[in-house]
Amino acid sequence: MASKIPDSHNFDEQFLTCPVCMLHFRDPRVLPCLHTFCRECLQEWATKQQPLECPTCRTQVSLPDKGVDGLRTNFYVNNLLDFAAVKKGAGPGVACQVCEGKEEGARSWCVQCAVLLCESCTNTHRRFPAMKGHQIVTQENLEASEGVPGSFQRKAFCPKHEDQVLTFYCEPCQTLVCVACTVVNHSRGDKRNPVEIGSVAERKKRDLQKLLAKVEPREKDVRDTLNEVDRESSQLPTSADAAIEQATGYFDQLIALLQDRKKEVVQEIVSRRQEVGKCLETQKEAMEFELAGLTSASEFCKQALEHGSDVHVIEVEGQARQRVDELLTTPSDLRARPSQVVFSEGTAVAEFRDGVARAGRVQVRNTGKVDVFKCSVEVKPAVVDFSNVSLLRTIDEMGRLCAVAKDDVTATLTDPSGQAVPTQLQEKGRGLWEISYSPEVTGNHGLEVKVNGGSVAGSPFEVRVQSRDTPVLTIGREGSGEGELVCPADVAVDMDGNIAVVDNGNNRVQIFDAKTGQSLRSFPVDGESPWGIDLDSNGQFIVTFDNNLFSTGNQAIRVYSREGKLTKTLKPDCLWNPCGVAVLQDGRIVVTDYTQQCCFLLQPDGSLIRDIGKGQLQHPQFIAVDKSRDMLFVTDYLAHKVFVFDLEGKLKFSFGKLGQDEGQLYHPTGITVDPAGNIVVVNERDRRLQVFGPDGTYLRTVTTVKGRCPQRIALTPDNHIAVACYMGDCVELYRYK
Template sequence: MAGNIEESEDIDDQLLTCAVCKLRFRDPRILPCLHTFCKECLDIWATKQQPLKCPTCRRNVTLPDQGVDGLRTNIYVNNLLDFAAVKKGAEPGVPCQVCEGKEGGARVWCVQCAVLLCESCTNTHNRFPTMKGHQIVTQEDLKATEFQRKSFCPKHEGQVLIFYCEPCQTLVCAACAVVDHRLDDEHKPVEIGDIAEKKKLGLQELLGKVDDRAKEVRAAVNDAGKEISELLTSTDTTIEQATVCFDHLITLVQDRKTEVINDIESSGQEVTKCLETQKEAIEFELSGLTSASEFGKQALEHGSDAHVIVAEGQARQRVEELLTTPTDLTVRPSQVVFSEGTAVAGLRENMKKAGCVQVTSKADVSKCSVEVNPAVVDVSSFTLLRTLDKNGHLCFVPKDDVTVTLKEPFGHDLPTSLQEKGRGLWEISYMPKLPGNHTLEVKVNGQPVAGRPFYVKVQYSHTPDLTIGKQSRGTGGENFGPVDVAVDTAGNIVVVDGKRERVHVFDPKTGQSLRHGTHLVGERPCGIDIDSNGRFTVASSCEGSQGVRVYSQKGALVERLFSDRFRELRGVAVLQNGRMVVSDKQEKSCFLLQPDKGLIREVGKGQLQDPWFIAADESRDLFYVTDGDANKVFAFDLDGKMTFCFGETGPSEGQFLCPSGITLDPEGNIIVVNFLDGRLQVFKPDGKYLRTVAKVNNFPSGIALTPNGHIAVACYWEHCVELHSYS
């Protein structure tokens, strides 16, 4: 280290200066944060603060049990101080720092006292008993390139630290190695030179890690500076955009103001003109009446009898003329009134929302993703876009910065709609008119999203997006007879196989079997549902063993429920509180069961003709039952009272031909499939028809809605489960 120090011509004085006292270090001690201060300064600082904080970085410092005395000495700073002394001592005419040159020039350096001494002061120094162990370095040794200050043992005066006890992780002298750190199971003193090489390697490894991290930090600092610069630019640009936007709004308001004021003036002038015309007519009549009055008065006052007779005839003719065509004397009070109108009220409210300011990270187009869903002809479909920053976090992007192009198989553009569903989540919706692969191009900030081009597979409504069964692995082919489906807590499709009397679990995206079929106890399983614990609840209809059985996720039979009331069970629905509803074909009713599977009440007796599958909407305290003979869906509250029913027989929209499977979407809309013609229809919660989703294979039974937006349909006679897109 000394050699490296001496290779430099100058030493930065800051390296030798304490940040507290602003003087050269005296007994420099190093804190855990690697900042160095004088021991005396730290003693004073520690009395002022509890807990002690580093004067430079303000980090809390936990002192050793010995306090500041227990902090390690900064050997590197001591060597720098020695080197500075070497330079000073090597200069000609340097006086002794004790006698100030009265006894002679400096000849030696006391390491512990950190002063230059002349020969006379050195002799005096050495006579003091407390200074006998001090390291005295001659001027010749000071000039030696390999000079380093010796480290002395604080416990044994004059003893140099030449060993290192690894278990204790401390430097010790020869006396310590014999007395306190003798070689045994708890102590292992080794020579400093041996351990120093290992520590150098360790330090080099640490420096490598520091350098690697420092590169990352410097890059981050540069990125932060770049972001600040770009942020300032984008802020100015955004201010300009906001200014243009609001200036445009102000112009629109000013233009409308001018129009309204012109309308007010025009209306006022028009009304004034009408009033003036009426006034003139009234004044004209008044003038005629006044003239007739004056004529009559003059005849009475000044005329002869002959004159009065003539004047009376003339006056009567004139007055009757005036009275038979009187002027309208009704002056309609008029004023021009300005009212804000509903548009202004709405504008005032909307102005509070005008201009949305958001601070967000910039989208990294290489991180953005597009999730394409299969689409159906003449059905509204969508693709999901995620805009992400460089760290993979969802981030806001102005709508104008996202462009979408969707082309039909023959190259024609298909209209799309872009809607933000949440921060960084965008829904691209469209309604295809043709089947086949459509090409989707998505750009963010003018750059195409990675993975382009994207292909949207469009099919006719009767074509399923995925078919599980027939040739699917793990289903048994022609022996696969699904009668009902459900979705487990992980979003997988659970199928009850009526032919093989098993329960299968499939991946909803690939259709791959995820679990070997669970063999069911009993025969003729006909309905299935999943409880809140993920257990399978299966209804069986075989004579003599019909009932409800609950299986664990691993397929173990957990519970059984039998009742002499059961005749031919079909559908089952499990409620969140553990209650369940089962339908019975022969009893023509449903049974509401307690969590302990005890019977609460019979539901629908005398109303239901052929109850089949059940779907519960607990948010509305309702459950729905399909009735194949009545061609209706019945709605009952959870107390068993029928609230309404809907449906009529026929092949048209909103009509039923033996409704079988039923399920609900997140909005509470009711999805029903017809057993006879396979129409999959959607109704509002009040039973009003919405649309037809698809036409599935003949004789479908149970259905379920998957989390990824598909309706799974059990097709017993087709030996498969079909998945149809549902938007």
């Protein structure tokens, strides 16, 4: 059941009803997705499903080791159930649930015992020492209350000491305990710190208020959008019917045009048949007239030859010649005549079929609300021969992201010579599009983006394509002002995707926007020569300080809040010259110490767990952690190698040797691990940035860093490698993949 808080003046049966059994909750338990169900219902549900899915939202959930019994009880729902029962049963004539009506009717309710009490039993109840802390709510308070009284809450008792109320909270254990527990199992010490729950609850309330502040805007947006979807759903039949009507009219027009053309062609065939018939008849008459003349001349000549005398032949020969010459001088044409009417296709049936297939297009539109002038394109730095992306946001008239049909979005990239570069368009979410392309030449390219046929404001956009050896972004320059750096030693990526830089020469940490390189904020550090930096799971900055000749006694690790305030200082006795640092998911810290030629694994409070690499490392520099494999990757500056250890300190393998060929290392410094487990290493001396497989096999060289003396490196969320260039007074970003 959703954790909806009912109105203080009204709560209905739906809030108190289990969505599975449709009865009042019995021992309500809360799933990690914050939906509530009866304990028995969940146990039955769990036997039917593996893995378990929430019956309401279908989210897969992992049960605790104790199963359903290990889930938290929804005390708030229990309180409401109690209150509902009391309101229903506190009327006149209701018997006391202790003396069962031997005295007068029930007058009050014990919140902890969940029973109705008469006045006599109430007084007796209050006299028992074990029940002195129980909350008694009188009938007058119940009748006067329109909602649930703030004091109407069961007290929580310790599972180990059933007569003791939970009044303390042990923060290291994250466990509620009673007074007895603070003496027996949770006495104050290095690993135990019980504090009164009041102060912890106030802090947790503030945290919940912050969570509420984060959730409420999104909740409002989703609710507004849901209402809009409902409205659009109600309008969908109208738009679909209109589309059907338009399609029907369109194709009826095409059919009518074909029918008209059919009539025209048939009528033309009939007309041509008549014309050809007349022509053939005329030619026939001419040929019959000529044939009669030829037959007469032929017969005359034959008779003269067969029956005439010599005198007769001499006399008629001249006359016969004249007649035959006349007949043969103007003969009729025996070949050129129209004899057939045929039909030929102006457009082949196959071609017409293809044309018909393109006739009419069905689209899903956002009811035409997209505002092309409010749409925006974020052009990211591009590198030749890499897959690069720009982001398009389609915005509606209200300034909100809105969905549009893919056919309504076009993106065209042209190189400096005007040649088109193939692009791909992929929708990454409602109103968010990724335009990807792989340019083959460097220089300024033009990106034309259109939505619904209109150009997005600012289009065409300039896409500057650089060579892979050129940093796509350079952050900082020498100086002590805002955005300036002196000897940056280390970089890390914070929880917002920004780049945190250890500004060694200015004794500060400076935060930069990873997309623009703009300085966002900075904070000073307490101590000299800050060197290493990483972030814990809460977004706090963990900074190490190098104990060099000029900063004696400074071997410290300091923790700063996200706002840059110092929260604690750790000074482990084992540290002499801390350098690189990495924070594990559980808060443990790994730090290199090049003077002692090893790494130290520390508890979150700075206490030593174990040393790692003693007798194997010569000059450890920086550390990367592969959290999926629980492995540490350490660069050794003097050994020209990378050593790989597990968290128990066992050496798994090492790779690298001195040299400047592919796969060789030359004073390695910065190191990081990508999501696929590949290892990225930069050399200080020859500045090559190389990639190795999870087993240390050489894969490729990304680039040669331009800035001098590269130190720590970090991989950004958008697949760039940030390199701290110590002597270059800058941080350079290179395209990784």
